[in-house]
Amino acid sequence: MCGIVGYVGGREAREVLIDGLKRLEYRGYDSAGLALGSGEDLLIFKEVGKVVELERMLQEVPAGSHQGIGHTRWATHGGVSQVNAHPHKDGSGRFAVVHNGIIENYSELKDELEREGVIFLSQTDTEAIVHLVATSFSRTGDILETLVYLQKRLRGTFALALMWQDRPNSIYAIRRGSPLVLGSSEGEAFCASDIPAFLPYTRRVQYLEEGDIAEASPSGIKIWDEKGRPVERPVVTVDWDVTLTGKSGFSHYMLKEIYEQGAALRRSLKGRVVDGKTTVSRELGWNVEMVSKWKKIHIVACGSSYYSALAAERLLEKWTDLEIKVDIASEYRYRHIPCDTSTLAVFVSQSGETADTLAALRKAKAGGAHCLAITNVSSSTMAREVHSLLLLEAGPEIGVAATKSFTSQLAALFMVALQLGSMRGSLAPHEEERLVDELVRIPHKVELLLEKESEVREIARKYTGSKNMLFIGRGMSFPVAQEGALKLKEISYIHAEALAAGEMKHGPIALLEPEMPVLAVIPRDSLYEKTLSNMQEIKARNASLIAVCTEGDSLVPEQAGSVIEIPWTAEEFTPFLTVIPLQFLSFHIGSILGREIDQPRNLAKSVTVE
Numbered sequence: 001m002c003g004i005v006g007y008v009g010g011r012e013a014r015e016v017l018i019d020g021l022k023r024l025e026y027r028g029y030d031s032a033g034l035a036l037g038s039g040e041d042l043l044i045f046k047e048v049g050k051v052v053e054l055e056r057m058l059q060e061v062p063a064g065s066h067q068g069i070g071h072t073r074w075a076t077h078g079g080v081s082q083v084n085a086h087p088h089k090d091g092s093g094r095f096a097v098v099h100n101g102i103i104e105n106y107s108e109l110k111d112e113l114e115r116e117g118v119i120f121l122s123q124t125d126t127e128a129i130v131h132l133v134a135t136s137f138s139r140t141g142d143i144l145e146t147l148v149y150l151q152k153r154l155r156g157t158f159a160l161a162l163m164w165q166d167r168p169n170s171i172y173a174i175r176r177g178s179p180l181v182l183g184s185s186e187g188e189a190f191c192a193s194d195i196p197a198f199l200p201y202t203r204r205v206q207y208l209e210e211g212d213i214a215e216a217s218p219s220g221i222k223i224w225d226e227k228g229r230p231v232e233r234p235v236v237t238v239d240w241d242v243t244l245t246g247k248s249g250f251s252h253y254m255l256k257e258i259y260e261q262g263a264a265l266r267r268s269l270k271g272r273v274v275d276g277k278t279t280v281s282r283e284l285g286w287n288v289e290m291v292s293k294w295k296k297i298h299i300v301a302c303g304s305s306y307y308s309a310l311a312a313e314r315l316l317e318k319w320t321d322l323e324i325k326v327d328i329a330s331e332y333r334y335r336h337i338p339c340d341t342s343t344l345a346v347f348v349s350q351s352g353e354t355a356d357t358l359a360a361l362r363k364a365k366a367g368g369a370h371c372l373a374i375t376n377v378s379s380s381t382m383a384r385e386v387h388s389l390l391l392l393e394a395g396p397e398i399g400v401a402a403t404k405s406f407t408s409q410l411a412a413l414f415m416v417a418l419q420l421g422s423m424r425g426s427l428a429p430h431e432e433e434r435l436v437d438e439l440v441r442i443p444h445k446v447e448l449l450l451e452k453e454s455e456v457r458e459i460a461r462k463y464t465g466s467k468n469m470l471f472i473g474r475g476m477s478f479p480v481a482q483e484g485a486l487k488l489k490e491i492s493y494i495h496a497e498a499l500a501a502g503e504m505k506h507g508p509i510a511l512l513e514p515e516m517p518v519l520a521v522i523p524r525d526s527l528y529e530k531t532l533s534n535m536q537e538i539k540a541r542n543a544s545l546i547a548v549c550t551e552g553d554s555l556v557p558e559q560a561g562s563v564i565e566i567p568w569t570a571e572e573f574t575p576f577l578t579v580i581p582l583q584f585l586s587f588h589i590g591s592i593l594g595r596e597i598d599q600p601r602n603l604a605k606s607v608t609v610e
């Protein structure tokens with residue numbers, strides 16, 4: 001939800017900032033802007049649309065600035081317009097601010113500032129920040145004191161980068177609740193919402209803690225806590241490869257990330273399933289005594305992460321003796337669900353920053369639950385706030401639609417389920433061994449399935465004119481149907497709905513007609529025959545059927561006009577395979593329709609606002 005970047009050093013600032021903003025565009029892309037230090041005034045440039053529009057505008061601007069801050073926006077307060085785009089400056093033009101997050105008390109601050117004579121130009125909450133900085137600085141005359149005061153006055157979540165005209169060699173950064181990292185190398189410094197923004201220039205990173213205030217300059221980075229006391233934050237060298245954040249010859253990040261799933265899964269499983277046993281307990285810091293105390297598990301997530309949790313729910317029910325509850329974070333956070341020291345609360349989030357999931361985490365933690373985060377981002381807020389952490393190891397996911405993070409979440413959740421089953425004695429050792437033996441074969445089977453891309457593309461061609469599509473599945477395939485429908489909606493903008501196949505005759509069957517395609521997820525499993533009967537009922541009503549089934553199946557092709565086969569796997573692991581054709585299908589339908597695959601309209605990758 002908005003990306004921010006700041007730079008100070010010897011390079012041409014606007015080049016570094018535009019490059020950084022492009023790498024952060026997955027966070028928001030409705031407008032973009034820069035503030036550049038010119039030695040005298042702060043120059044502000046803003047444009048509605050993607051970062052390339054801003055880049056085009058800057059072609060006319062002479063080079064020569066070595067200090068700047070930039071922003072790519074996903075609108076919250078105030079519509080998409082040039083005036084609402086960041087950076088925002090104060091009336092005197094001495095301060096400029098870019099912001100990610102939400103200032104909850106902004107109306108109150110605005111009233112107060114207007115009473116003091118401040119004139120607001122935009123409808124954003126951010127503008128209150130910059131005016132507050134200016135009015136408070138005019139009283140204190142001290143920048144650190146001003147920023148400490150700012151921290152005290154702002155309610156809500158924010159990551160801010162700030163420029164002050166009088167300090168042409170510094171940029172200031174402040175964070176509370178929203179992500180912000182600092183980077184440094186010889187004679188230059190950076191700040192950004194996410195590391196890829198400055199990865200081409202440095203791998204030396206410092207993570208800001210809640211409430212931290214930083215001043216970054218070519219001579220180094222100084223950090224203070226929210227009370228203004230100097231603090232040290234360790235410098236970490238990240239081992240991310242800059243090519244991981246590029247498209248590597250693929251037309252889109254989404255396609256690249258679909259293809260990366262075999263390798264991502266190998267990394268997710270590496271060292272965590274060994275000789276027929278699950279060994280994640282070491283990484284999680286769990287022992288038998290601790291695990292035996294738990295009576296229930298709550299799994300909380302949003303979107304695709306929620307669907308991976310629904311798949312895990314079915315396995316936890318099977319492999320453990322615990323009571324399982326899976327919920328959407330925006331619901332869980334406001335429900336009266338008992339959560340105490342007998343609860344293991346699991347939070348699944350690719351970004352580790354999703355506002356609702358984070359709020360749910362804080363609620364469960366306050367209730368006394370043992371909190372586990374399953375996330376892809378080791379530096380994320382969730383990773384830092386939980387008792388146990390399991391990283392996806394999927395590598396950066398830049399396409400807005402979740403693909404490799406979904407399958408890596410399945411792997412992580414299934415390993416947690418296996419581990420709990422074996423530690424609590426509810427899963428027999430020979431059963432664990434059978435499952436682990438099959439789990440380690442999954443990356444290879446995923447790679448075999450990737451070869452079906454062209455087959456799926458041909459099927460996709462037939463459905464580009466559809467206005468709606470239904471996805472059905474049972475058991476382990478129902479969450480996959482849900483994930484498939486979500487992918488189609490967000491990538492192609494075709495309305496899609498997922499149903500537990502058995503629910504069709506309770507109402508949705510009334511929708512069936514030749515123009516309503518139905519995609520059935522029907523691998524060879526214990527519920528296969530039930531789903532097959534549902535397919536027969538659908539065919540009898542002349543709807544067009546597409547099926548994802550296990551190779552060698554002779555009955556499904558009799559019902560479905562289009563069939564995509566997956567390699568055989570144990571029932572428990574079919575979601576790893578059945579989801580791949582659905583990812584390709586939405587990609588190709590979206591691509592034929594000319595959609596913005598990596599940045600679908602109205603969406604952002606990290607939903608850091610409620």
Ligand code: F6R
Nearest residue numbers: 303304305349350351354401402
């Ligand atoms: C769908 C998608 C979203 C995310 C959801 C949660 O393709 O990407 O539905 O899954 O916004 O995000 P995380 O996992 O970062 O908490």
